[in-house]
Amino acid sequence: MVLLSDLKIGEVGIIKNINSDLSSRLNAMGLIPGVEIKLLRKAPIGDPLEFEILHYSLSLRKEICKDVEVEISE
Amino acid sequence: MSKQNIALIGNPNVGKTVIFNALTGSKAHVANWPGVTVEKKTGKLGDILITDLPGTYSLTPTALDDLIARNFILEESPKVVIDIVDATNLERNLYLGLLLKEIGVPVIFVLNMMDIASQKKIDIDYKKLAEFLQSPVIPTTAIKNEGIEELKKIIAENIKNESEQNDPILYPEELEERITRIQNLVKGFSKNSKNPRWIAIKLMELDEKVTENIKNQPDGENLLNSASQFVKEDDRISLASARYSYIKDIVNVCVKKTAKVFDSSEFLDNFFLNKYFGIPIFFVIMWGIFEFTFSVATPLMTLVEVIQEWLGAIIINGLGETLFSSFLVDGLINGFGSIFIFLPNIFLMFLGISFLEDSGYLARAAFVMDRLMYKLGLHGRSFVSMLLGFGCNVPAIMSTRTIESEDDRIITIMVNQNMSCGARLPVYILIGGAIWGSGAGSIIFSLYIIGIVLAILIALIFRKFIFKGKRSPFILELGDYRSPTIKNTLVHMWERGREFIKKAGTIIFITIVIMWILQTFPLGADINDSYLYKVGEFFQPIFNPLNFGVIAVIGLIFGFIAKEVVVASFGLLLGVGEGAANLGSLIVQNLGNSPIIAYSYLVFVLLYTPCVAVIGAVYKETGSKKWTIISVVYAFVLAYLMAFLVQLIGGVYF
Numbered sequence: 001m002v003l004l005s006d007l008k009i010g011e012v013g014i015i016k017n018i019n020s021d022l023s024s025r026l027n028a029m030g031l032i033p034g035v036e037i038k039l040l041r042k043a044p045i046g047d048p049l050e051f052e053i054l055h056y057s058l059s060l061r062k063e064i065c066k067d068v069e070v071e072i073s074e
Numbered sequence: 075m076s077k078q079n080i081a082l083i084g085n086p087n088v089g090k091t092v093i094f095n096a097l098t099g100s101k102a103h104v105a106n107w108p109g110v111t112v113e114k115k116t117g118k119l120g121d122i123l124i125t126d127l128p129g130t131y132s133l134t135p136t137a138l139d140d141l142i143a144r145n146f147i148l149e150e151s152p153k154v155v156i157d158i159v160d161a162t163n164l165e166r167n168l169y170l171g172l173l174l175k176e177i178g179v180p181v182i183f184v185l186n187m188m189d190i191a192s193q194k195k196i197d198i199d200y201k202k203l204a205e206f207l208q209s210p211v212i213p214t215t216a217i218k219n220e221g222i223e224e225l226k227k228i229i230a231e232n233i234k235n236e237s238e239q240n241d242p243i244l245y246p247e248e249l250e251e252r253i254t255r256i257q258n259l260v261k262g263f264s265k266n267s268k269n270p271r272w273i274a275i276k277l278m279e280l281d282e283k284v285t286e287n288i289k290n291q292p293d294g295e296n297l298l299n300s301a302s303q304f305v306k307e308d309d310r311i312s313l314a315s316a317r318y319s320y321i322k323d324i325v326n327v328c329v330k331k332t333a334k335v336f337d338s339s340e341f342l343d344n345f346f347l348n349k350y351f352g353i354p355i356f357f358v359i360m361w362g363i364f365e366f367t368f369s370v371a372t373p374l375m376t377l378v379e380v381i382q383e384w385l386g387a388i389i390i391n392g393l394g395e396t397l398f399s400s401f402l403v404d405g406l407i408n409g410f411g412s413i414f415i416f417l418p419n420i421f422l423m424f425l426g427i428s429f430l431e432d433s434g435y436l437a438r439a440a441f442v443m444d445r446l447m448y449k450l451g452l453h454g455r456s457f458v459s460m461l462l463g464f465g466c467n468v469p470a471i472m473s474t475r476t477i478e479s480e481d482d483r484i485i486t487i488m489v490n491q492n493m494s495c496g497a498r499l500p501v502y503i504l505i506g507g508a509i510w511g512s513g514a515g516s517i518i519f520s521l522y523i524i525g526i527v528l529a530i531l532i533a534l535i536f537r538k539f540i541f542k543g544k545r546s547p548f549i550l551e552l553g554d555y556r557s558p559t560i561k562n563t564l565v566h567m568w569e570r571g572r573e574f575i576k577k578a579g580t581i582i583f584i585t586i587v588i589m590w591i592l593q594t595f596p597l598g599a600d601i602n603d604s605y606l607y608k609v610g611e612f613f614q615p616i617f618n619p620l621n622f623g624v625i626a627v628i629g630l631i632f633g634f635i636a637k638e639v640v641v642a643s644f645g646l647l648l649g650v651g652e653g654a655a656n657l658g659s660l661i662v663q664n665l666g667n668s669p670i671i672a673y674s675y676l677v678f679v680l681l682y683t684p685c686v687a688v689i690g691a692v693y694k695e696t697g698s699k700k701w702t703i704i705s706v707v708y709a710f711v712l713a714y715l716m717a718f719l720v721q722l723i724g725g726v727y728f
Contacts (some may be wrong), residue, residue: 021136024314041349043347044349045445047444048548061548
């Protein structure tokens with residue numbers, strides 16, 4: 001298990017756990033245990049990160065990504 | 075409320091505004107929601123009042139926009155809520171729809187952007203979708219006006235239905251069982267509760283607002299205690315998962331993707347968000363918008379001036395030089411002129427911003443700049459408005475409404491006036507040129523830098539001492555790139571411009587009339603005997619420590635109205651024409667012939683309130699007298715302190 005912020009570009013993770021006080025809002029954006037999330041790219045200065053989830057692009061600051069645990073899927 | 079009342083809701087960027095305009099004929103009434111700076115738009119479709127709710131993804135009580143939408147639905151009980159859904163992404167969009175169904179309000183689903191869905195070879199079975207959702211589903215392509223008539227018809231039909239049956243959408247048995255138990259407790263607690271099922275679900279989610287609300291009622295604690303035995307720790311996630319798996323079932327049945335289509339957004343992002351080119355491209359685009367706005371605006375502003383002079387000449391010719399004609403020309407026409415002079419800037423800037431927003435790039439700009447701006451106490455979206463401030467602070471302040479979080483928006487508004495706008499430049503050139511001649515360029519450049527550095531410092535100070543709480547999160551959808559339509563961009567632009575005339579215009583106008591009175595009376599007196607001069611003399615002692623004379627102080631008073639009139643007013647006060655070659659040196663004489671004092675005067679001009687229009691814009695955008703006063707006061711104090719510091723360092727006092 002790794003943190004969402006540790007995903008490498010192109011890697012896909014399956015969300016396991018969300019421990020954030022923003023979890024309701026993240027849930028609404030599709031971050032739910034069991035859902036696949038792929039790191040598409042980092043912003044030119046390294047933060048925020050852009051993910052693909054439920055067929056759309058979502059960008060999150062690294063800070064929030066540290067509250068989300070994923071399992072890297074092969 | 076006997077009037078028919080419906081609401082529009084939807085995720086951001088689904089074309090909600092376009093549908094709102096199509097339904098209401100673009101005659102929107104814009105105000106703020108009570109107590110906050112979030113914009114509230116209402117309009118009418120026949121007798122039906124339509125409220126445009128903020129764009130939201132969910133109805134969680136921790137996000138301001140969500141809470142506004144949720145409270146409206148709960149408290150104003152609209153007859154129907156129209157949920158606008160992006161047809162190309164039902165998976166995420168329907169989540170909000172399910173939350174609405176949970177509240178128990180009748181919902182009409184609008185599947186917008188059907189044209190893009192069909193380009194992407196997405197096939198949707200509406201009939202089945204409507205069965206699943208137990209609500210009408212209308213496909214539309216709002217920007218081409220397709221499906222709007224059908225939508226109006228369905229709204230009319232649904233509004234007539236008095237007792238619409240609203241069957242809830244059911245979750246897995248294990249959850250349903252506990253929902254029912256809590257629901258029964260809620261019913262027992264309050265017999266006339268409108269939506270016990272929703273309250274039950276919110277109790278399972280440990281929703282702060284609902285819990286608090288119940289706690290404050292007699293016996294509320296008891297209800298919470300007995301409900302809590304049916305609540306499990308991770309119910310919030312279980313419910314969210316249940317909603318998503320229900321949506322997945324719907325999408326599996328109703329949506330067919332018939333072919334894989336080339337994803338142009340992905341392709342464009344590889345370019346616009348490129349690790350190496352992303353930032354240079356951002357600057358080129360910003361420069362382009364800036365150039366466009368101010369190069370097109372300049373001739374238009376000249377046109378406003380020409381019309382002003384032409385009208386003035388007609389009046390003077392017709393009425394002669396009387397007090398009344400002076401009032402008409404110097405008071406009314408100049409008053410209106412100062413409002414209209416900003417319109418080209420505002421309109422063109424909004425044209426540019428709406429273009430960037432509608433095309434999908436504005437979200438990317440925030441993505442590219444966020445880290446830097448976050449470090450400076452701001453938000454990725456603050457950058458664009460700060461940059462626009464170099465042209466004119468008024469539209470720049472108005473552009474902050476693309477920033478969702480109130481903290482970030484207020485800080486961005488408060489620091490904007492430190493960005494040196496175009497109108498301050500003539501003052502720098504006049505005084506700087508008189509002292510430093512060809513070396514004035516670097517002096518002027520240093521003023522711009524001082525403005526930027528102070529803007530950053532002030533943002534950090536505000537963040538540290540006033541908005542101490544948690545920073546607003548960066549959760550941003552990067553939607554598909556789209557080509558904006560001319561009509562929508564123009565409607566958007568017109569709405570903003572009109573709002574500016576209405577709201578900021580009043581403040582500007584009143585101030586100008588007051589200035590005219592001070593300048594004109596007592597009648598027949600020389601300018602040096604006018605009340606204005608008296609006012610200058612009255613305030614001058616405040617500026618004694620800064621060594622600014624009466625003339626310089628009156629210049630500052632005029633500059634408060636608008637920096638555009640400072641140079642002309644110096645001409646008037648010193649009895650020479652505006653274009654006189656020696657005007658600059660006359661002013662410098664008035665500043666004790668000292669380069670240091672002159673420079674500190676320029677620093678003062680840079681930092682105090684740019685013009686009354688800025689005050690109007692700050693008031694309009696913050697909706698708060700407190701913030702408007704703070705912005706004026708801190709600007710004055712800062713200007714004073716910095717001007718003093720310049721003279722201290724420059725050795726004037728030794």
